[in-house]
Amino acid sequence: MTLATLELASLLCSRLCHDLLSPVGALSNGLELLADEKDPDMRQRCFELLEQSAKTSADKLRFFRLAFGAGGGFGEAVAMHEPRAVIDALVGNNGRIAVTWALASETMPKPAVKVLLNLAMIGIEALVRGGTLDIVAETRDTPQGPVSEIVIRATGARIAFDPTVGQALDGTLATSALSPKTAPAYMIEQLVTGFGGGLQTQVSAGQLVMGAVLPAA
Numbered sequence: 596m597t598l599a600t601l602e603l604a605s606l607l608c609s610r611l612c613h614d615l616l617s618p619v620g621a622l623s624n625g626l627e628l629l630a631d632e633k634d635p636d637m638r639q640r641c642f643e644l645l646e647q648s649a650k651t652s653a654d655k656l657r658f659f660r661l662a663f664g665a666g667g668g669f670g671e672a673v674a675m676h677e678p679r680a681v682i683d684a685l686v687g688n689n690g691r692i693a694v695t696w697a698l699a700s701e702t703m704p705k706p707a708v709k710v711l712l713n714l715a716m717i718g719i720e721a722l723v724r725g726g727t728l729d730i731v732a733e734t735r736d737t738p739q740g741p742v743s744e745i746v747i748r749a750t751g752a753r754i755a756f757d758p759t760v761g762q763a764l765d766g767t768l769a770t771s772a773l774s775p776k777t778a779p780a781y782m783i784e785q786l787v788t789g790f791g792g793g794l795q796t797q798v799s800a801g802q803l804v805m806g807a808v809l810p811a812a
Contacts, residue, residue, distance in 0.1 A: 726751020
C-alpha cells in the first residue's frame, strides 16, 4: 500500500466520520435527555428522535459500505435495488429532494455501482435548496465489449458545486489539495480512469450533470 493510498483511505474515513457525527451525536444527546426526563409526552418525543437518529446513522453506514468499502456480501455484480435503496433512504432523510430512476439493467459491476453512489452523493449535496435528482444507468454491449454508463442530473433553484470537486472529477486536482470533501470524487476518478473509462461534468444555472462510462468486463 502506497503513501498516497493511505492518505486517500484516511480522507475517506474522515469523510465518513464527519457525516456520521451529527446523527450519532443526536443519539447520545437523546439518551441523556431520556435519562432525566419524567414527562410521558417528552419521553415519547425522545424515543421518536432516537429512532430517527438511529435510522439516519444506519442509512449512512449502508451507503458508505457500498460507496467507499469493499461491499462484502456482494459478488462482482450488484443488484441495482441495493444502490437504489440506500440512495432513496438518504434522500428520504433529506426530505427536500425527489429522485427519479431510469435503470436499464438489473445488475451492474461493483465498480460502476461505486461510481453511481458517489456521483449521486455529489448531486445530493449540490441541491442545497432541494430539487430533483435524476439517475440513469445501464450496462450495454459495444463492439469493444460491455460498458457501464451512468448519468446523474441534479436540478434545483440553486446548485452548490465546489470547483475543487469538479477538478477531482476531471483529474486536475493536485493530490496535495485533497480533502475529505474531494476525496470521494478523486477516488472514483482514479477508479474510472484505471479501468480505461471517462468522466464528464457540466454545470449550468440550476443544473449539474455528471456522466461516467467504464468497461464492465
